[in-house]
Structures are given as C-alpha cells and as structure tokens.
Amino acid sequence: MIKNLIKLAKRKKPADWLRFLLTWTSALAAIAILLYIVGFILVKGIPHIELSLFSTTYTVENQSLFPALVTTLVMVAMTLLIAVPFGVFSAIYLVEYANRGSKIVRLIRMTTEIIAGIPSIVFGLFGYIFFATWLGWGKSLLAGCFTLAIMILPLIMRTTEESLKSIPDSYREGSFSLGAGKLRTVWRITLPSAAPGIFAGIILAVGRIVGETAALMFTIGNVIQLPNNLFSQGRTLALHVYQLSTTGLYVDKAYATTVILLVVVLFINYLSSAVERRFLQKLR
Amino acid sequence: MTKYSLSSVNLWYHDFQALTDVNIDIDNNEVTAFIGPSGCGKSTLIKSLNRMNDLIEGCRITGEFLLDGEDIYGNIDVNMLRKRVGMVFQKPNPFPMSIYDNVAFGPRTHGIKNRTELDEIVEKSLRDAAIWDECRDRLRKSALSLSGGQQQRLCIARALSVAPEVLLMDEPTSALDPISTGKIEDLINELKREYTIVIVTHNMQQATRISDKTAFFLLGEIIEVGRTEELFTNPKNEKTENYITGRFG
Ligand SMILES: Nc1ncnc2c1ncn2[C@@H]1O[C@H](COP(=O)(O)OP(=O)(O)OP(=O)(O)O)[C@@H](O)[C@H]1O
Ligand SMILES: [Mg+2]
Numbered sequence: 001m002i003k004n005l006i007k008l009a010k011r012k013k014p015a016d017w018l019r020f021l022l023t024w025t026s027a028l029a030a031i032a033i034l035l036y037i038v039g040f041i042l043v044k045g046i047p048h049i050e051l052s053l054f055s056t057t058y059t060v061e062n063q064s065l066f067p068a069l070v071t072t073l074v075m076v077a078m079t080l081l082i083a084v085p086f087g088v089f090s091a092i093y094l095v096e097y098a099n100r101g102s103k104i105v106r107l108i109r110m111t112t113e114i115i116a117g118i119p120s121i122v123f124g125l126f127g128y129i130f131f132a133t134w135l136g137w138g139k140s141l142l143a144g145c146f147t148l149a150i151m152i153l154p155l156i157m158r159t160t161e162e163s164l165k166s167i168p169d170s171y172r173e174g175s176f177s178l179g180a181g182k183l184r185t186v187w188r189i190t191l192p193s194a195a196p197g198i199f200a201g202i203i204l205a206v207g208r209i210v211g212e213t214a215a216l217m218f219t220i221g222n223v224i225q226l227p228n229n230l231f232s233q234g235r236t237l238a239l240h241v242y243q244l245s246t247t248g249l250y251v252d253k254a255y256a257t258t259v260i261l262l263v264v265v266l267f268i269n270y271l272s273s274a275v276e277r278r279f280l281q282k283l284r
Numbered sequence: 285m286t287k288y289s290l291s292s293v294n295l296w297y298h299d300f301q302a303l304t305d306v307n308i309d310i311d312n313n314e315v316t317a318f319i320g321p322s323g324c325g326k327s328t329l330i331k332s333l334n335r336m337n338d339l340i341e342g343c344r345i346t347g348e349f350l351l352d353g354e355d356i357y358g359n360i361d362v363n364m365l366r367k368r369v370g371m372v373f374q375k376p377n378p379f380p381m382s383i384y385d386n387v388a389f390g391p392r393t394h395g396i397k398n399r400t401e402l403d404e405i406v407e408k409s410l411r412d413a414a415i416w417d418e419c420r421d422r423l424r425k426s427a428l429s430l431s432g433g434q435q436q437r438l439c440i441a442r443a444l445s446v447a448p449e450v451l452l453m454d455e456p457t458s459a460l461d462p463i464s465t466g467k468i469e470d471l472i473n474e475l476k477r478e479y480t481i482v483i484v485t486h487n488m489q490q491a492t493r494i495s496d497k498t499a500f501f502l503l504g505e506i507i508e509v510g511r512t513e514e515l516f517t518n519p520k521n522e523k524t525e526n527y528i529t530g531r532f533g
Contacts, residue, residue: 175389
C-alpha cells in the first residue's frame, strides 16, 4: 500500500487520486461495518456465555442453546443430503446431457430463477401447507429440511451449472478422443474440475441454512429439544436467537447464543474448505 | 495399404455446407498433411475421421468413410473407434491431474487396472512421445506445471497410451516455439513407422518436412491431393500453386 501511495504521488493525476480514495474508503467501510457488527456481538455476548448454556435440556430458568446447536447441525446435514445430490445431478443434466438451448432446459432454468427470487417466508408457508399439512408430516425436522432444500436448490444448481460451464470443452474433447464415454467423462474429468465451484456453492447454501428463520418458523415447530427422530420438532440456533430476543426477557442470552452461532458458521466454513482442500489434493 | 478411404463426403453445420464432395485415400504408415487457408474445412474433415463431429449440434454428414474397409458411420462402437484413432489438438489440453494420471486415463478407460501394467504403459507412452526424460521424476506433479511444448508432447503420449492405429493432429505445433516444434516434427517422423498420421498445418515448410502426401483444401473442397514433393514442386492446379507460393488472395 505504501509503495502504491508513493507511485501515486509521483503520478499526481487527480483522477488517480480520486479512484484511490474511492476504492480504499469503500473497502475500509465494508471491513469496518463487519468488524463493528462482530465486535458488538462479541462484547455483548461473551460475558453471558456460561457452561449452563450447553446443558442438554432447555428449561425456563436455563435457556440452554445446546439442543438448538445440535438441531442446527442436523438440519444442515439433512438439507444438504437432499439438496446437493438433486441440485448437482440436475445441473449435470442441464449442462452435459440436455441439448443446449432446448425448451426443457429453458423451462427448468426459468423455474429455478423464479424460485431463487422468492422470499423465504413464502417457502415457510408453502412448506407448512405442503409438507406439514398436506403430506401430514406435521411441523417437524423433516418438513423443515425439505422446505430448506427447495429453497437452496436453485443456489446449488446455479453454482454447479456455472462451474460446469466454465470447464473448457477441450477437457471433454480430450476425454472423448481417448474413447471415454459420456458418463466417464462427466464423472472423471468434468465433475472433479468443477468441484471447487460446487463446494463454493455448498458453503453459500450452508450459510443460508444456518441463518434461516422465516422458512423454518412454520415448518420445524418450536419445541426446544435434542432431535430424536425425523418427525420431532426442533429449533435451530437462528430461530432460537429470534425467539429469545422477541420475548424481550432473555436478550443477554440471545447475544451469547449469537456468538455461538457465529462460531458455528465459521467452523462450518473452515470445515468445508478443509474438505475441499483434501479433495483437491487428491486430484493433483 | 489404404487405411482410410473417403468418397463423396459432404458435411453441413446446420445449413452451412463445410465440406463438398471430398474424396481422399489415406495410406498406412504415412503422414498425410491437410493444408489450405483458414476456414476451408481442414479441422472439420480431420474431426470427422474419429467422429468428434458427433459432439457438434447440427452437424450432418453424408458419404462413405471406410477405415480398413469398414464404414465408421455405420453400426460401430464410437468409443472403440476413438480408441483406434487418437487425436492431438491445436492447443495442448492436458487434464488437470498428475502427469501419470493423464497418461493412465486412457488405459484405465479401457479396463486396465493392474498397477505394473499401467506403469509400463505410462513409461512407454512417455518415451514414445519423447518426454520421458523430462518428467520421469515428476510423474505425480500436475500436468499443468509443464511448459506448453511439454504439455503438447504429454498429450501425444496420452493419445499413444491406448495403442491407436491412427493419430490425428490438428495444428499440433501452432502454439509452440521453434524448438518444441522441431521436437514434435522429429517425433512425427519416428511415429509414422508404427502409426498412420494425419496432420493439419498452416506451415508449408512443416508440410514438406514431415508429410508424404498432401491435400490442399479450398472452401470445403479438396482442390488437389498428391505426393508431397510432387504437389509442392509441380502443382497441377493453379490455385494450389498460388497458395503454396504465397500468392493466394
Ligand atoms: N461448430 C460449427 N458450427 C458452425 N460452423 C462451423 C463449426 N465449425 C466450423 N464451422 C465452419 O466450417 C468452416 C470450416 O471450418 P474448419 O474449422 O474446418 O476450418 P479450418 O480449415 O480448420 O480453419 P483453420 O485453419 O482456421 O483452423 C468454417 O467456415 C467454419 O466457420
Ligand atoms: Mg482448424
């Protein structure tokens, strides 16, 4: 940065100065806002983190977040388990198999775009009507994770599609020219090369799952307990924070829980990039 | 001996006719060069020899393509055809994996799993492509870490790994420096003892240096085909003469 400054000072063009100023102020502003939010939460939350927050049961006296923490992890795993295979395989079909520009492809793409634009509360209502009521699953982890799966499906599909499309055709040609079939080419050449992009999409999806409240409010129920079967109700951390702060009684606990939520998000991001690195190492 | 025998070949991309009434024989253990100005259909024809055109939407082909007397557009297994007819592309396109895995990909595709057998194939292919000495110590390194010229020789090794009978090369040296080009030309001279080679080139000198037979293309037609010395010293067609003497408009 210092070097750049010196270089700039030598050039002394007003437009350069202006551009320099603009980029640096906006970059600093973005970082400052992030630091402020994180700092605010840490300052407000850390003093209230107690061991009792991690007790296995929630009681009126002790607003333990542990059940919500476990529920969150379970929901992330289950939702990804549904949405990732479905999204990745659909994207593979769209990019590698379907005729580019055919009617079906355009229809599917339009649908996913529309789904991506729907506010999450609408997913919540849909999930409530369809999964909880119509299919009779009741408010449950299962209804919740199917709702979330539909919500993140477009994200997974889009990122997978984009990363598959970014793989140069010359790889595919190389593979075909050796007598490899379509399946082997997709499985061994295209998909591994697209893996980093697909992982990036999954990380974004995890972020949405962990942070989601509106879509879960009507679908997962409100009982605070460790998940014991697919049809039990539950509460994720984000939902828990929401509930704690709206009642107005446990604002301190809400901040403490938010700190844990932050840690969880960071941990999941770290985990997925570690998985990605392992995966890429195997490819190299 | 004739390897390929093409007669009355026509090819369309949608409505655009890219090849018109092409007739050519390609002989065993020879190097056949396709020359001609840009857009005249050289790549189109070479790609139809191992049916890479199948991948292009809207591509339609008529005519007879005999490989050892068998119609390659008839009822055959395309993957087996491509195993018999290898291809090297204009831009080196190694897969983003290790050098070893690049070369082993083909044999693995065709069911070879045995470790020692794979090791042997990899070494032999890399030796045949004259790149073994440069990469024997780094077989586990990414193929993308090689230089452009090395990558192209790796791609040749990869093509040789499935023991093809024919090697198609579409401007294999156009992205390379003179030294790498020289190495690949030497290599082609070696390889033609065992393989039938078809090469597209924009470089007249290269065509005279390495090919036995040359076909001159213009606007989707073969204007002239003949022994290379003959065609370059004594072209029968005026257009050929104009092109090879650089007087082409
Ligand atoms: N996929 C395609 N779709 C439509 N037209 C195509 C396609 N590929 C090639 N063509 C057209 O067919 C003609 C022949 O193309 P081809 O690539 O065979 O030329 P070429 O002789 O290899 O040229 P160059 O020397 O520039 O590589 C060109 O007019 C080109 O525009
Ligand atoms: Mg070409």
